Amino acid sequence: MRKVINCIGIVFLFLSLASCKKNMKAGEYVSYVSKNDNGLRKNTVVDGFEFCMQYRPYDYIILMESKGNFKSYDLEKRSSELKGTAWFSITIKRSDNNSTPLRYGITSIEEYNQRLNYYLNEAKKDIWLVYDNETIHPASYLFENNYNLTPQETIMVGFFLPAGEDYPKKNMQLSYNDQVFKSGIIKATYSEDALRNIPNLVYKN
Amino acid sequence: MQRNEIKILCCCLLMCVITGLIVFRLAEGHERKIAVVDAVKLFDAYNMKTELEDIAKAQLLAESKQLDSISNALQMVKAMKAGEEDAKRLEYSYSYMKSKLDKDYAQSNRDINEKIWKRLNPLLDEYGKKSGLHLIIGANGMGSVLYNDAFYDRTNEVIKFVNKRYAEGN
Numbered sequence: 001m002r003k004v005i006n007c008i009g010i011v012f013l014f015l016s017l018a019s020c021k022k023n024m025k026a027g028e029y030v031s032y033v034s035k036n037d038n039g040l041r042k043n044t045v046v047d048g049f050e051f052c053m054q055y056r057p058y059d060y061i062i063l064m065e066s067k068g069n070f071k072s073y074d075l076e077k078r079s080s081e082l083k084g085t086a087w088f089s090i091t092i093k094r095s096d097n098n099s100t101p102l103r104y105g106i107t108s109i110e111e112y113n114q115r116l117n118y119y120l121n122e123a124k125k126d127i128w129l130v131y132d133n134e135t136i137h138p139a140s141y142l143f144e145n146n147y148n149l150t151p152q153e154t155i156m157v158g159f160f161l162p163a164g165e166d167y168p169k170k171n172m173q174l175s176y177n178d179q180v181f182k183s184g185i186i187k188a189t190y191s192e193d194a195l196r197n198i199p200n201l202v203y204k205n
Numbered sequence: 206m207q208r209n210e211i212k213i214l215c216c217c218l219l220m221c222v223i224t225g226l227i228v229f230r231l232a233e234g235h236e237r238k239i240a241v242v243d244a245v246k247l248f249d250a251y252n253m254k255t256e257l258e259d260i261a262k263a264q265l266l267a268e269s270k271q272l273d274s275i276s277n278a279l280q281m282v283k284a285m286k287a288g289e290e291d292a293k294r295l296e297y298s299y300s301y302m303k304s305k306l307d308k309d310y311a312q313s314n315r316d317i318n319e320k321i322w323k324r325l326n327p328l329l330d331e332y333g334k335k336s337g338l339h340l341i342i343g344a345n346g347m348g349s350v351l352y353n354d355a356f357y358d359r360t361n362e363v364i365k366f367v368n369k370r371y372a373e374g375n
Contacts, residue, residue, distance in 0.1 A: 042374030047323050053374060173372065177260065184253050184320035188374035 022199040026068045029201045033060050039194030045095060046183035052091040053174050053188035058082045058167065059201035070203045085139070086129065086159045086168045090176055093152035100148045101181070115180055119143040119153065126177040129159045132170040136160065169195055240336070240359040241350055244343035247325065250364045253371055254321055261313040268309060272302045328367045 024032060033040050033054075040055045056064075058079060066073040092101045102119070106112050124141040140158035161168060173189045248254065279295040282288075333341050336359075344350035 044374050045327070177257075182316060182320050182323065184324050185256055185371075186374070187372055189372055 021197070023202050024199040025202050025204065026063055029059065029063065029199060032199055033057065038197070039191055040198070042188035042190075044186050044188075046178075046186070047181070048095050049101065049181050049183055050091075050093050050095050051176070051178070051183070051186045052089075052093075053176070053186070054089045054091070055168075055174075055188075055190050055195075056087040056089060057198050059198075061087060063201060075203060083166055084161050086131070086161055086172065088129075088157050088174050090127070090155040090157065090174075091152050092155075092181075097151045100146075100151050101153050103148060116145070118180060119155065120145070123155060123176075123179075124157075126179060127155075127157055128175050130173045130175070131159070131161060131165075131168070132172070134162050136162070238336075238338045239340045239342065239357060240333075240338050240363075241342045241344050241353040241357045242329070242363050243358070243360040244345040246360050247343075247364055247367070248321060250368070251321055251325060251371070252368050253324060254317065257317045257320060261317065265306065265310055265313065268302070268306045272299070272306055275299045275302055324371070325367060328370055329363070331370075332363055332366050 032038055033056075035041065036043060040057070042053045044051045044053075061082060062070075062073070062075060062078055065078070094101060094104060102112060102115050106115070120143050123143065124138050127138055127141070129136045129138075136159045138157045139160045140156075142156045144154040144156065146153070168190070169192065171189065171192050172195075173187055175188075176186045178184065178186060275295060275298050279292065279299055282292045282295055329341055332338075341359075342350055342353075344353065
């Protein structure tokens with residue numbers, strides 16, 4: 001009997017150890033979040049255009065904003081600001097990195113300005129999030145205009161989660177209906193498991 | 206039968222089995238795997254199509270309501286025998302809106318087709334490679350495939366594959 005109890009105890013110990021979140025340092029954490037295999041970053045390639053949809057956990061946002069210098073950063077304040085929201089970045093680039101999407105295949109400056117205007121002011125309406133079967137529209141939208149310095153365009157988008165949700169923990173699907181390159185609707189699904197397995201960031205300088 | 210004869214017979218049998226296995230493996234390696242996919246069914250069952258159509262429908266519906274309003278106003282003006290100039294202006298607006306609606310409808314159909322095939326073609330390539338197929342024939346009811354039995358038909362499997370990839374990303 002004692003042996004059986006011991007065995008069960010060992011199994012429980014292993015299970016609880018396995019289910020514990022890992023603690024990671026900044027570099028390790030960033031590479032975990034940006035790795036496709038971990039389910040937080042999804043890439044879709046359509047006709048030479050690569051759409052990368054990255055879920056940005058709170059720790060990741062804080063890490064990026066503070067640039068790893070946590071001493072001079074108000075962690076608690078920022079965490080409470082982020083509470084109840086979900087943040088993503090959508091990156092668009094050519095697979096060959098030869099040209100910025102804004103300039104790709106254009107024939108006139110008007111066309112360029114039209115594209116730029118779309119990303120600055122209109123693309124927001126073409127983005128939505130389905131969180132646990134509830135469709136949510138962006139609460140915050142920002143197109144990072146890099147003035148063609150890098151061959152990719154980035155959109156930052158944030159959503160208010162349904163009431164009672166402190167942080168994203170249920171299945172969610174981000175959708176972007178691409179109007180410029182006629183790529184159709186680009187989707188990225190983030191599973192409960194992937195969200196549950198996000199490691200803890202060790203806030204150490 | 207003598208012992209030696211039995212040994213020779215066993216050896217012959219063994220050789221036959223080995224040769225048979227080699228021939229079978231070689232034949233398998235050279236097998237041409239073919240699948241038939243109902244292109245129309247695949248196109249219609251692709252979830253992105255329904256979603257794009259819903260988005261386009263909302264836009265076209267708004268235009269069609271505008272057209273209805275102009276049409277009603279035009280009929281009222283005609284019934285009341287009000288100013289001829291107003292009627293002319295409304296007639297012009299009506300024909301402009303109608304041609305715009307027709308043009309937008311045709312354009313949205315073209316866009317949806319283009320977007321869907323842009324997504325389906327690489328997915329079909331990927332499916333073919335993953336399944337070790339050498340050829341996927343798209344049956345579209347126009348006579349390119351006159352007959353195929355269920356053995357070659359992989360339409361449902363492909364529909365599941367493309368919709369899963371569409372929903373998940375990656």
